[in-house]
Amino acid sequence: MKVLVPVKRVIDYNVKVRVRADGSGVDLANVKMSMNPFDEIAVEEAIRLKEAGKAGEVVAVSIGIRQAQETLRTALAMGADRAILVVAAEDVHQDIEPLAVAKILAAVAREEQPGLILCGKQAIDNDMNATAQMTAALLGWAQATFASEIVVDGDQATVTREVDGGLQVVRVGLPAVISVDLRLNEPRYASLPNIMKAKKKPLEEKTPADYGVDVSPRLEVLRTTEPPSRKAGVMAKSVDELVDMLKSAGVV
Amino acid sequence: MATLLIADVAEGRLGLDATAKAVTAVRPLGDVTVLVLGPEAAGAEAAQIDGVARVLVAEDHALAHRLAEPAAELVRGLAGGFSHLAAPATSDAKNILPRVAALLDVMMISDVTAILDESTFERPIYAGNALQTVRSRDAIKVLTIRTAGFDAAAMGGSAPVERVPGVSDPGLSAWVEDRVAKSGRPELTSAPVVVSGGRGIGSKEGFEIVEKLADKLGAAVGASRAAVDAGYAPNDWQVGQTGKVVAPNLYVAVGISGAIQHLAGMKDSKFIVAINKDPEAPIFQVADFGLAADLFEAVPELTDKL
Ligand SMILES: Cc1cc2nc3c(=O)[nH]c(=O)nc-3n(C[C@H](O)[C@H](O)[C@H](O)COP(=O)(O)OP(=O)(O)OC[C@H]3O[C@@H](n4cnc5c(N)ncnc54)[C@H](O)[C@@H]3O)c2cc1C
Ligand SMILES: Cc1cc2nc3c(=O)[nH]c(=O)nc-3n(C[C@H](O)[C@H](O)[C@H](O)COP(=O)(O)OP(=O)(O)OC[C@H]3O[C@@H](n4cnc5c(N)ncnc54)[C@H](O)[C@@H]3O)c2cc1C
Numbered sequence: 001m002k003v004l005v006p007v008k009r010v011i012d013y014n015v016k017v018r019v020r021a022d023g024s025g026v027d028l029a030n031v032k033m034s035m036n037p038f039d040e041i042a043v044e045e046a047i048r049l050k051e052a053g054k055a056g057e058v059v060a061v062s063i064g065i066r067q068a069q070e071t072l073r074t075a076l077a078m079g080a081d082r083a084i085l086v087v088a089a090e091d092v093h094q095d096i097e098p099l100a101v102a103k104i105l106a107a108v109a110r111e112e113q114p115g116l117i118l119c120g121k122q123a124i125d126n127d128m129n130a131t132a133q134m135t136a137a138l139l140g141w142a143q144a145t146f147a148s149e150i151v152v153d154g155d156q157a158t159v160t161r162e163v164d165g166g167l168q169v170v171r172v173g174l175p176a177v178i179s180v181d182l183r184l185n186e187p188r189y190a191s192l193p194n195i196m197k198a199k200k201k202p203l204e205e206k207t208p209a210d211y212g213v214d215v216s217p218r219l220e221v222l223r224t225t226e227p228p229s230r231k232a233g234v235m236a237k238s239v240d241e242l243v244d245m246l247k248s249a250g251v252v
Numbered sequence: 253m254a255t256l257l258i259a260d261v262a263e264g265r266l267g268l269d270a271t272a273k274a275v276t277a278v279r280p281l282g283d284v285t286v287l288v289l290g291p292e293a294a295g296a297e298a299a300q301i302d303g304v305a306r307v308l309v310a311e312d313h314a315l316a317h318r319l320a321e322p323a324a325e326l327v328r329g330l331a332g333g334f335s336h337l338a339a340p341a342t343s344d345a346k347n348i349l350p351r352v353a354a355l356l357d358v359m360m361i362s363d364v365t366a367i368l369d370e371s372t373f374e375r376p377i378y379a380g381n382a383l384q385t386v387r388s389r390d391a392i393k394v395l396t397i398r399t400a401g402f403d404a405a406a407m408g409g410s411a412p413v414e415r416v417p418g419v420s421d422p423g424l425s426a427w428v429e430d431r432v433a434k435s436g437r438p439e440l441t442s443a444p445v446v447v448s449g450g451r452g453i454g455s456k457e458g459f460e461i462v463e464k465l466a467d468k469l470g471a472a473v474g475a476s477r478a479a480v481d482a483g484y485a486p487n488d489w490q491v492g493q494t495g496k497v498v499a500p501n502l503y504v505a506v507g508i509s510g511a512i513q514h515l516a517g518m519k520d521s522k523f524i525v526a527i528n529k530d531p532e533a534p535i536f537q538v539a540d541f542g543l544a545a546d547l548f549e550a551v552p553e554l555t556d557k558l
Binding site (some may be wrong): 011013016017019026097098099102121122124125126127128129130131132133134135136137138140141142143144145146148158161162163164165166167168169170171172173176181182183217218219220221222223224225226227230232233234235236238239240242243245246249251252 | 262263317319320321324342343344346347348349350351352353354355357358359360361362363372376377378379380381382383384385386387388389390422423424425426427428429430431432433441469477480481486487488493494496501502512513519523524525531536537538539540541542543544545550553554557558
């Protein structure tokens with residue numbers, strides 16, 4: 001079984017986001033970019049399936065600017081076998097919407113015929129939490145979102161999902177799209193020899209036109225602003241003082 | 253303009269708070285039809301929410317666990333005639349609605365915090381570090397609503413309730429089990445007071461300190477991701493970018509450092525109190541009242557003295 005893992009290049013999760021004063025967006029020039037943390041978990045899971053003999057080939061896909069190559073090389077260094085880069089944007093500030101990403105992923109899946117697509121639950125830049133579900137819809141496949149445990153057994157997978165009330169276990173027929181949550185695994189670091197080896201692994205470049213997909217956005221971003229900020233308040237010196245402060249503020 | 257609002261239903265019961273808040277959010281968009289994927293009784297309760305014009309109830313085997321594939325088919329089938337499809341941003345809605353959007357070939361607009369007009373919406377991005385205003389060009393707008401910022405619509409309505417036929421299950425997935433933790437405490441996302449514990453609590457047993465304070469305040473219990481990852485607390489307690497978003501009147505953070513991903517889930521709380529032994533912890537920068545102290549001494553003392 002082949003596993004397809006879509007990986008997105010996003011602002012590193014440790015970087016403090018700066019909103020441009022003119023409302024035109026978030027400053028991404030000269031900012032550290034990394035693989036979306038959820039996608040590292042998806043890559044890790046795919047490699048573990050391969051190591052367990054349940055998956056054959058692991059193919060990483062990224063859609064975006066040419067620099068997403070670096071993200072794909074990271075996936076290859078972790079252990080993916082080959083990569084596909086769909087160059088769909090010229091500038092780091094131009095993001096591709098989940099619907100367009102899903103259309104491209106569906107087209108890649110029709111070509112590659114994977115048994116499983118392992119997505120991140122959400123990308124930490126736009127937090128849309130949509131791509132996996134949309135890809136499953138377009139392919140007419142089963143979906144299991146927010147996975148904290150995946151057991152692949154023959155032509156089905158049993159997936160434990162993190163939901164509002166606790167956990168839900170579902171069984172999906174393969175092929176399926178699964179989106180992964182943070183507690184699924186702890187991704188490995190790529191070793192130096194593997195980083196060197198990854199440079200020689202195949203990375204194919206494509207364009208949305210190769211798949212007949214129009215990536216023009218459906219949403220127009222009118223403005224991006226800073227949320228109202230909170231001010232640091234008062235420090236209590238003791239529990240007694242805290243109790244008094246809470247009582248006089250009327251919150252308890 | 254008319255909205256089809258998918259009600260929050262969990263374990264066969266209407267999630268009234270989330271549904272009534274979502275009604276307030278979408279009300280300016282015209283007539284509100286509420287779709288209940290669940291029992292008739294949940295539909296009857298939804299019919300009493302002020303501002304609801306009509307309730308549709310779909311109850312059948314394929315929908316019992318709100319599996320995404322049959323639920324999305326059903327909603328797609330009902331979408332004709334509506335300008336907006338919406339739902340409170342629960343894990344169910346996040347599972348189902350993007351699938352519906354793709355079936356309709358329209359974009360998903362997740363976690364909407366304000367509706368500016370019929371096609372313009374505000375939503376947080378980058379873990380709430382920026383707010384984006386987007387205008388949709390799609391014929392049908394598909395939204396999940398972050399309900400924390402909306403007041404619940406009042407009760408007193410009496411909308412007509414109609415049954416709609418279920419769907420044939422495409423058989424792509426099957427429900428196996430729900431592992432739902434029962435607690436007598438208020439529900440995290442609607443509780444007026446939340447007490448959360450972080451990695452500083454140090455153990456599962458240590459969480460009792462937090463739970464005792466919560467019970468004293470009639471509060472729900474929350475946790476940071478680090479506390480959940482370490483196994484001190486169950487996953488459904490997690491507050492933050494990838495957990496639940498809460499905006500209670502009072503949020504008490506105990507042994508939580510205040511990472512941006514945690515703040516994303518609680519910084520809209522009306523009043524924030526932080527207890528942390530590190531006076532430099534970033535949580536103090538958003539707290540109204542802070543106490544730099546060892547939680548193992550301070551929290552039991554606070555519980556006693558309140
Ligand atoms: C700087 C910036 C500028 C923007 N400008 C515009 C604009 O001009 N017009 C406009 O309409 N919208 C714009 N947007 C909004 C944006 O297009 C969408 O809202 C955004 O794509 C939301 O989805 P997500 O990336 O959060 O996907 P999610 O659905 O949260 O992603 C989930 C998973 O899908 C996979 N995935 C997602 N994207 C990719 C990818 N590219 N490659 C491979 N895998 C992927 C990954 O596995 C990921 O973990 C902009 C956003 C940003 C950050
Ligand atoms: C993609 C992504 C998504 C994430 N999503 C979330 C999310 O949804 N929610 C979330 O919470 N995190 C999330 N995180 C994790 C987040 O970055 C932090 O790692 C996490 O919030 C830290 O939890 P903490 O504050 O409990 O732990 P720590 O940062 O370790 O802080 C523990 C605090 O306890 C204090 N302490 C220790 N002992 C005591 C004592 N005896 N008395 C008093 N104080 C004490 C310490 O001073 C310290 O400040 C996410 C991370 C990533 C990368």
